[in-house]
Amino acid sequence: MSVSNSKSIPNQSLIGTFTEITKFRLSVSVVFSSVAGYLLGADSIDFFVLFLLCVGGYCMVGASNVYNQIIEKDLDALMDRTKNRPLPAGQMTVRSAFILAIVLTVLGIAVLYSINPITAMFGAISIFMYVSLYTPLKTKTPLSVFVGAFPGAIPFMLGWVAVTGEFGIEPGTLFMIQFFWQFPHFWAIGWFLYDDYKKAGFFMLPNGKRDKGTAIQVILYTIWTVLISLIPVLGITGKLYLTPLSASLIGVLGVGLLYYAIRLYKEKTSVAAKQLMLASVSYITLLQIIYVADKFLR
Template sequence: MSWSDFSKLIKLRLTFLVTFSASISFLIGSKVNGEIVWGNWVILIIGGFLVTSAANCFNEIIEKDLDKLMRRTADRPIPAGRMNTGQALVMGLFMGIFGTYLLGKLNPTAGFLSVFSIVLYAFLYTPLKRKSPIAVFVGAIPGALPPLIGYVAAHPKIDYIALILFGIQFVWQFPHFWAIAWVLDDDYKLAGFRLLPSGKRDTTSAVFAFISTLIMLPVSLLPTYYGCGGYWVGGISLIVSLIFLYFGFGLMRNRDIKSAQKLMYGSFLYLPIVQLAFLFDFIGKV
């Protein structure tokens, strides 16, 4: 198996983004604890990477026949015939078990949450994608668990800071998912996926996407409101949230793929900017 096939199997870019958010939250949790144990940070990154890779691997096994129908996914190793499901299953189980072991070694709650995220993503969200747009809400839960896992891996308590980190990434999932669903709607329909709020590119779906960017604005200011972040992170979050809101308004106004692409690419930048601002501001306050 080539590296290219492996990266497609685990959805490398998505896995990297998920692991990044967990690692940032680990550092925040470490500062709450009083010190950063860099060896544990490395374990968190490896464990988080493996758990996320396993969830994506199981997702591709379940959707192998559907992936054949879509242009975007037809070249993945399983639907393209370069890997069979047995091989992918062995890899997924190994990554899931070993990754969970590593996270559980840091903190049992982190290990439990990692198992929960795999089950929810692969075995509930994945089949729901063809049944109802509610799948986006279900998928937003495991999608927002990485910062929670990263935080409790360093600070063994789900406190208000952990919930803020979870909440920011949870709400972010909606404009992120819906922008992607709008751009790829034609491809998704080939596999029967129903991810846009109304099931199609229309005003209703665009309004939902805009409202989600509107909700993102106050949610991003929660660190400043509750005092775990200062005005610096509040200012940065406000600026990027207003830009994000502008992209959401553009989609609602124009209802076209170009506007959805701006929202989609904006979502890729939005989350790491807000999380890094929270981290640097938090470290400066402690």
């Protein structure tokens, strides 16, 4: 990987550039979801397979992020939030970024394939949908969030598929939880970053506006997210089960998430949207922890 010196930020390290262009924090959060899914599906933990899942998962997410930034390089330069990313800031050439993306893609698919073919297949689908469908649709239609929710929901169920080698009701439920969760999460982001997104022509809100209609949809999808999160307590999702105590804890988290969704509806401010975004991150993280703890402690 070569780094351009013509516009590079002083003291910008290769590691710093790598973590920035692969969106380290986002990628780690995605890997965390996959690990949670693995632990939920495992009868016994194979730490080598878990390691492979982490490496393969990071490569796949990192590759998606690099492809995304290559495609949106000129648009990223227009937004305050993204103008200092490696490509628009000149810390890395497009050629170097493309080589990195290809290496991460091949390595990611190979590592996931070594676990089992279906895991590699879902990883490849995730990259394809994120790069070829979600990314170009962001400047064309608010439906991009719907399309992007598919690859975004794969990681949680990918861990289960990695340990079982098959797709069924259990990983399907994990997929649906993270699928519906993404709507209030990304619409909240789209709301408080509305002006910045507008500079690049991104359409992220369902109505295209920060209005009552968008806020109502945020509430509806929040309710769906919480309800789907509680389905395993009914004992109808195969080996994926949730005890009443853990379901109660998730219910409390859900009430908190719904509170911030309703608050956005009432206030319609960027501050309320940012609070909802933070609440949504807390919700999905704590949900995954509760699910895993419930399995191993009961």
